[in-house]
Amino acid sequence: MVFFNIVITEKEVRHIASLARIKISEKEEKSLKKDLSSILEYIEKLNKVDTTGVEPLYQTTGLVNSMRPDESRGEFEMNDELDKKLIGQAPHKENRFVKVKSVLSHK
Amino acid sequence: MDMGFTIKDIQAGLAKGHFTSEEIFKTYSDKIKKENKKLNAYLSVFENGQKGHYSASRGCCKLETENSTAMPLWGVPCAIKDNMLIEGTIATAGSKILENYISSYDSTVIKKLKKEGVSFLGKTNLDEFAMGTSTENSAFGPTKNPHDLTRVPGGSSGGSTASVAADLCVFALGSDTGGSVRQPASMCGVVGLKPTYGRVSRHGLIAMASSLDQIGPLTKNVYDAALVLNTISGQDVFDSTTVPKKVPDFTKNLNKDIRELKIGVPKEFFGEGLDKEVQDKIKSTISKLESLGTEIIEITLPNFEYALAVYYIIVPCEVSANLSRFDGIRYGHSSKTAKNLLDTYLESRSEGFGAEPKRRIMLGAYALSSGYYDAYYLKAQKTRALVKKDFDEAFKKVDIIVGPTAPHAAFKLGEKVSDPLSLYLEDIYTVPVNLTGLPGISIPCGNGATSGMPIGFQIIGQSFDEETLLRVSYQLEQALK
Numbered sequence: 001m002v003f004f005n006i007v008i009t010e011k012e013v014r015h016i017a018s019l020a021r022i023k024i025s026e027k028e029e030k031s032l033k034k035d036l037s038s039i040l041e042y043i044e045k046l047n048k049v050d051t052t053g054v055e056p057l058y059q060t061t062g063l064v065n066s067m068r069p070d071e072s073r074g075e076f077e078m079n080d081e082l083d084k085k086l087i088g089q090a091p092h093k094e095n096r097f098v099k100v101k102s103v104l105s106h107k
Numbered sequence: 108m109d110m111g112f113t114i115k116d117i118q119a120g121l122a123k124g125h126f127t128s129e130e131i132f133k134t135y136s137d138k139i140k141k142e143n144k145k146l147n148a149y150l151s152v153f154e155n156g157q158k159g160h161y162s163a164s165r166g167c168c169k170l171e172t173e174n175s176t177a178m179p180l181w182g183v184p185c186a187i188k189d190n191m192l193i194e195g196t197i198a199t200a201g202s203k204i205l206e207n208y209i210s211s212y213d214s215t216v217i218k219k220l221k222k223e224g225v226s227f228l229g230k231t232n233l234d235e236f237a238m239g240t241s242t243e244n245s246a247f248g249p250t251k252n253p254h255d256l257t258r259v260p261g262g263s264s265g266g267s268t269a270s271v272a273a274d275l276c277v278f279a280l281g282s283d284t285g286g287s288v289r290q291p292a293s294m295c296g297v298v299g300l301k302p303t304y305g306r307v308s309r310h311g312l313i314a315m316a317s318s319l320d321q322i323g324p325l326t327k328n329v330y331d332a333a334l335v336l337n338t339i340s341g342q343d344v345f346d347s348t349t350v351p352k353k354v355p356d357f358t359k360n361l362n363k364d365i366r367e368l369k370i371g372v373p374k375e376f377f378g379e380g381l382d383k384e385v386q387d388k389i390k391s392t393i394s395k396l397e398s399l400g401t402e403i404i405e406i407t408l409p410n411f412e413y414a415l416a417v418y419y420i421i422v423p424c425e426v427s428a429n430l431s432r433f434d435g436i437r438y439g440h441s442s443k444t445a446k447n448l449l450d451t452y453l454e455s456r457s458e459g460f461g462a463e464p465k466r467r468i469m470l471g472a473y474a475l476s477s478g479y480y481d482a483y484y485l486k487a488q489k490t491r492a493l494v495k496k497d498f499d500e501a502f503k504k505v506d507i508i509v510g511p512t513a514p515h516a517a518f519k520l521g522e523k524v525s526d527p528l529s530l531y532l533e534d535i536y537t538v539p540v541n542l543t544g545l546p547g548i549s550i551p552c553g554n555g556a557t558s559g560m561p562i563g564f565q566i567i568g569q570s571f572d573e574e575t576l577l578r579v580s581y582q583l584e585q586a587l588k
Contacts, residue, residue, distance in 0.1 A: 013469075020427060020472040021434075021449075022465055023457035035466055035527050036473070042528055043416045043483070049490050056488030057495055059318050059348065060544025060570075061305040066347035073344050075212065085211045091441030100436055101448040 008037050110297075111274025114331045117183045128182030132226050135184045139228060139275050147250045148260075148269040150189050151197055152229035179334050181224035186276035188267045189230035190237055191322070192311040193217050200313045201233040201245040201263075204433050204440045204459025214311020215346065216280060216322055216339045223338050228276050231266030235461045236430065237287055237315045239263045240533035243524055244463045251520070252295060254560055258517040261291030261533075264325065268295045271325045278335055279325045284315050285418055286513075286537025288323040289549035293512035293563020296551040298580075299325050300332045301537075303571045304544035305350040307336075308343035316425035317348075319418075319541040329550060329581040333357035336573060352571055360574055361581040366400035368579065371505030375411040376536060382515035384555035388562040389511045392552040395586055396509065396579075404505055408497040413490050414539040419531060420474055420487035421542075427471025430464060466527060495543045502569050507579050511536050512549040512563035536565060546573045550580050552587060 008016075013033050017024045024032065076082055083096050092099040112120070112131075120126050126134070136152065143149050187193065190200040192210035194217075199205045213221065220227075234244035242265025243249040250265040252258040253273035260269040264281025268291035271279050281288040283301040292299025301323045309320050324335035340354040372393060377386060397403050435441035435455025442454030460468070474483035501508060513533055523529045540547040549563035564583070568576030 008473075012473075016469045016473045016476070019476060020465075020468045021431075021452040021456055022460065022468065023450075023453040024465070028465070031462075032466065032469060036470055038528050039419060039466075039470060039531075042531075043420055046413055046416050046420075046486050046490055049410070049413055049486075049493065051486060051489035051493070054489040054492050056485055057492035058488055059304075060495070060542075061348055061350055063305070063348065063350060068344050068347070075345070085209075089209065089211070089438035091435065091439075098437060101445070101451055103448055105447070 008033055008040065109274065110272075110327045112277050113327045114179060114183050114277055114334055117277055118179060121182050128226065131182065132184050132228070135228055135276060142273060142275060145251065145256060146253060146269050146273060146275070147248050148231055148266045148273065148275055149186065149229045150199060150201075150232050150247055150266065153196070153227055178223050180220065180338055182226060183277050184226050184228045185220070186228050186231045186267055186270045186279040187217070188233055188264050188279070188281045190233060190282060190313040191217060191280060192313075193227060193230070196230070198230065198313065199247070200237070201235040201247065202459065202461065202464070203246045204456070205313075206246075206440065208439055210311075212311060215308035215343045217311065219338050231264070231270055231279060233266055234263035234463065236313065236426075236464050237263040237282055237284060238426070238463045238467055240286070240290055240530050241518075241523065242266065242291070243520065244461060246461050249520055252517045252560075254296065255517070257519055258560065259294070259520055261294035261513070261517060263287040263291075264299075265291050267325050268292055268297060268299065271295070271297045271327060278327070278331055280322055280335075280339070281325050282312055282315075282320055282322050283537075283541065284319045284321075285422065285541050286534040288325060289537050289547055289563065289565060290513050290533060292325055292549040293565075294517035294561065296554075296561030297325055297327060298329055298332050298548065298550050299323065299563075300336065300548045300573075301540065301546060302336060302340065302573055303546040304541070305348055306546070306571065306573070307339050308341070308346040308349050310343055310345035314429040316422040317429060318421065318425060321541070329548075329577060329584050330358060330361065332548070333361065333577050333581075336577075350571070355574055357573060357577055361578055363578055365579055365582050368507060368575070369402045369404055369505040370396055370579075371404050371406040371501050371508040373406050373408045373411065373501070373508060373510060375408050376510035380514050380532065380535065381511060382555070384557045385511050385513070385515055385562055387556060388552050389564060392564045392583070392587070393509060396583055399582060399586055401579075406501045406505060406508070408494075408501060408539070410490065410493045410497050411539060414494050414542055415531065415535050417487045417490045417494065417542060418534070418538045419470075420483050421491065423467040423471035424475050424484050425471070426464070426467045427469075427475060430460075430468055433459065435459070463527070491542050494539055498539070498543050498545065506569070506575060508567040510565055512565040513537070516555045516558040516560035516562055540567055545570055546576050548576055548580050550584055
């Protein structure tokens with residue numbers, strides 16, 4: 001049986017925000033609660049559709065296992081120029097490395 | 108409104124020596140400098156055409172006078188929606204999170220256009236990450252409709268569409284996930300084509316909903332749409348959803364007789380929510396099609412009413428996955444106040460994304476979260492199969508399906524921003540075409556009796572049969588002149 005929980009609570013909004021890795025303000029929490037609830041309410045109409053025995057349609061091309069030869073597509077060459085282009089976009093970096101805040105906290 | 112130069116006009120002008128490619132590029136650049144302020148169609152402009160026609164011209168410098176038909180897009184100035192990458196230039200996707208992002212490679216469509224010698228005028232405004240139907244969701248301000256500056260141009264390819272309508276380019280590329288090429292085309296009175304899913308490579312298109320996204324041309328007429336489709340189509344090793352099908356010359360059969368064709372009109376397209384002025388125009392355009400000798404047949408798409416709900420599950424789910432790459436670490440905006448790794452994610456995304464991407468990411472995260480997957484995502488994909496089945500059944504009886512592109516003409520700026528659901532409903536007629544992967548086009552069919560604004564007529568073709576789609580569109584366009 002399909003069950004839609006159409007009214008979202010503020011607690012749920014905070015939970016979803018943390019899953020989505022987005023920090024939200026209290027004001028956003030209120031407006032998201034309203035917006036998400038109204039969208040979910042609209043979506044609820046799918047409850048009326050009988051999909052017993054229907055195979056889901058994930059894509060429309062009909063392609064199965066799209067293969068290509070296991071060789072270089074020649075899209076880039078590893079060199080300093082490429083380093084600059086890719087690593088150069090990182091907001092925090094040191095020399096040729098992307099700088100990240102420590103993953104393990106040291107207490 | 109004077110539409111200015113078509114691709115054919117540029118070809119003829121170059122061939123006859125009325126202008127050089129550099130001159131026509133400058134003409135457009137100057138016009139953009141003068142007029143973009145009031146429209147906000149372009150987010151960035153290029154001084155040198157991004158080497159498109161210049162690099163091509165080095166290899167074949169006599170083309171301009173001798174052989175312009177072999178490369179019909181040579182020297183034609185165009186605009187690109189700012190969610191497609193042009194190497195070495197900024198691609199914002201309409202978002203603060205990518206405000207300073209510099210493309211590290213060319214999208215496949217850009218590569219193809221460069222090879223044909225197209226010149227690029229600039230990058231155009233869009234709803235943030237192509238999420239919207241009015242271009243009001245752009246982090247860089249809304250684009251205005253050239254027909255009435257108090258109205259929206261539609262969206263999400265609003266900048267591309269407005270730049271075509273205002274003759275600030277000869278043609279433009281947009282992307283269409285749920286109607287983002289066809290709906291603004293309808294609202295700005297130009298031609299907008301969404302090819303079959305799998306026809307055009309999305310490599311280098313910033314992904315929104317990968318099972319639906321497709322790139323398409325915005326042009327001043329159907330012939331130009333066929334020309335651009337010729338260039339951008341084809342299988343690509345960088346996009347495994349592109350199909351290994353031969354690309355025909357889409358301009359070749361535009362004049363072929365359409366009298367034997369059966370045209371389907373879904374009765375569900377004329378239900379509640381359709382403005383009277385739109386309905387009137389669509390009905391008179393259908394009569395026009397009938398007068399061309401086609402047979403009009405009423406059809407039914409029983410699951411049409413569920414298509415939009417399906418779409419607003421699938422899209423947020425795919426969005427939440429696709430936009431998880433924006434982490435504040437590798438590229439894009441990074442929070443300056445974050446103290447640890449988790450805060451880097453939370454704050455960078457909070458500061459970088461606008462309201463609509465946040466809504467969709469969260470809706471997707473919710474629908475995909477433990478315990479809800481079957482109820483939302485799986486249910487949606489099953490209903491999607493039923494929507495597809497409706498179209499398959501219909502196409503056993505008819506060759507083409509027609510109806511409105513959007514439920515009404517362009518609305519006023521600000522009129523709907525406070526109600527996301529009302530903006531979603533703008534796509535009600537275009538979304539089923541993406542869910543089923545079919546090709547669809549919007550062509551102008553006159554102006555509404557009440558609003559005076561352009562109305563678009565949507566034509567939907569069978570999978571990978573853009574030829575018949577364009578043929579009907581072309582001949583209808585001629586008849587409507």
